[in-house]
Amino acid sequence: MAEIMVPAQITSLTTLDPGEVRIIELALPKQWEVEGIEYPVYDTMRPGTAFLTKPWGTRTEKRRRRMYTRSNANVDSEHCLETIINFTHTERSDTSAWWQTDECVEWQQSAQPLDVKVEWNQDRTALQIYENSQQCHATNLRLEPDGEWESMKFLALAFSTGITPFLSYLRYMKHRNFGRSDTLSGSFLRLIVSVRSPQQLMAHDELLSLERLFPDNFQYHPVLTRNWPQDWPYTQGRIMQEKQTGMDGRAIDLSPLLAVVPDIQQYHVRFCGNKAARDQLQEGFQQYSLEPRSIRAEVW
Numbered sequence: 001m002a003e004i005m006v007p008a009q010i011t012s013l014t015t016l017d018p019g020e021v022r023i024i025e026l027a028l029p030k031q032w033e034v035e036g037i038e039y040p041v042y043d044t045m046r047p048g049t050a051f052l053t054k055p056w057g058t059r060t061e062k063r064r065r066r067m068y069t070r071s072n073a074n075v076d077s078e079h080c081l082e083t084i085i086n087f088t089h090t091e092r093s094d095t096s097a098w099w100q101t102d103e104c105v106e107w108q109q110s111a112q113p114l115d116v117k118v119e120w121n122q123d124r125t126a127l128q129i130y131e132n133s134q135q136c137h138a139t140n141l142r143l144e145p146d147g148e149w150e151s152m153k154f155l156a157l158a159f160s161t162g163i164t165p166f167l168s169y170l171r172y173m174k175h176r177n178f179g180r181s182d183t184l185s186g187s188f189l190r191l192i193v194s195v196r197s198p199q200q201l202m203a204h205d206e207l208l209s210l211e212r213l214f215p216d217n218f219q220y221h222p223v224l225t226r227n228w229p230q231d232w233p234y235t236q237g238r239i240m241q242e243k244q245t246g247m248d249g250r251a252i253d254l255s256p257l258l259a260v261v262p263d264i265q266q267y268h269v270r271f272c273g274n275k276a277a278r279d280q281l282q283e284g285f286q287q288y289s290l291e292p293r294s295i296r297a298e299v300w
């Protein structure tokens with residue numbers, strides 16, 4: 001079946017750290033015509049999933065297919081996909097460099113469209129925004145079904161733009177009052193996010209105010225690894241570290257993480273970041289003989 005893409009406009013572009021991190025917002029059409037017939041485009045994306053678009057690659061000088069995790073939620077931002085993109089600084093960097101350029105701003109100003117993938121719904125009566133994962137799995141971060149997450153206690157550990165799936169969780173959970181009712185206390189999510197410097201903090205004020213609004217359901221712990229204000233009340237430096245032992249052994253030091261979450265075994269751990277950090281966390285759990293209630297991790 002032919003792939004269907006719809007044109008999206010960059011409706012907002014916020015530079016958090018020049019050349020390094022930008023928040024992007026893409027607006028999608030609500031209808032789209034296929035073979036002469038107009039179909040509705042539904043926004044059914046589940047928190048924690050990613051959409052597919054075709055940004056420009058500065059290295060390859062062509063449009064590339066890339067996946068981005070949505071950082072907002074369909075419940076209050078229908079047809080508007082927010083994501084946060086960082087420059088990866090690798091030899092292969094292609095589109096991640098382009099998103100930080102003035103050319104990207106020019107695309108926004110001249111309303112140059114970006115294609116976003118959509119797919120047919122089950123009975124082929126409508127289109128829906130494509131999402132990368134349909135089922136919850138150990139290697140993705142699709143949020144558990146409604147009726148499950150409301151009674152779960154999550155530790156979300158995010159490295160840099162790895163915060164995106166958890167921002168989507170939190171915006172969705174806030175909309176659903178964290179699953180609180182007269183008889184139920186709702187879900188609990190403790191977010192630990194690690195970035196280099198204060199200007200790389202994403203949605204910082206929003207997260208602080210969410211914590212004030214829902215103190216029994218949400219706790220926010222932003223870690224700064226390179227520079228921090230003198231009075232920074234959270235972790236300063238890495239939340240976990242690799243240490244060489246002997247000639248070729250390595251040990252993982254989880255003590256900064258365990259200082260923040262001493263009862264980590266009580267949590268459903270969710271991780272988003274790079275592969276090296278994911279491996280360190282898993283090795284650390286093994287070395288400390290720690291078994292959280294469940295672990296799911298997505299790496300890019």
Ligand SMILES: Cc1cc2nc3c(=O)[nH]c(=O)nc-3n(C[C@H](O)[C@H](O)[C@H](O)COP(=O)(O)OP(=O)(O)OC[C@H]3O[C@@H](n4cnc5c(N)ncnc54)[C@H](O)[C@@H]3O)c2cc1C
Nearest residue numbers: 050066067068069084085086092093094095096161164300
């Ligand atoms: C599910 C998912 C969600 C994501 N969400 C986000 C997000 O929210 N924010 C964000 O900043 N990034 C996200 N990413 C990462 C993003 O899609 C890009 O991969 C990243 O921004 C780097 O893009 P790039 O084009 O600069 O380089 P790359 O994607 O690293 O690719 C550069 C070049 O290397 C090639 N290449 C890639 N891997 C290999 C390999 N193993 N061997 C040989 N060639 C290779 C590619 O084809 C390309 O030509 C996500 C990725 C996935 C899979």
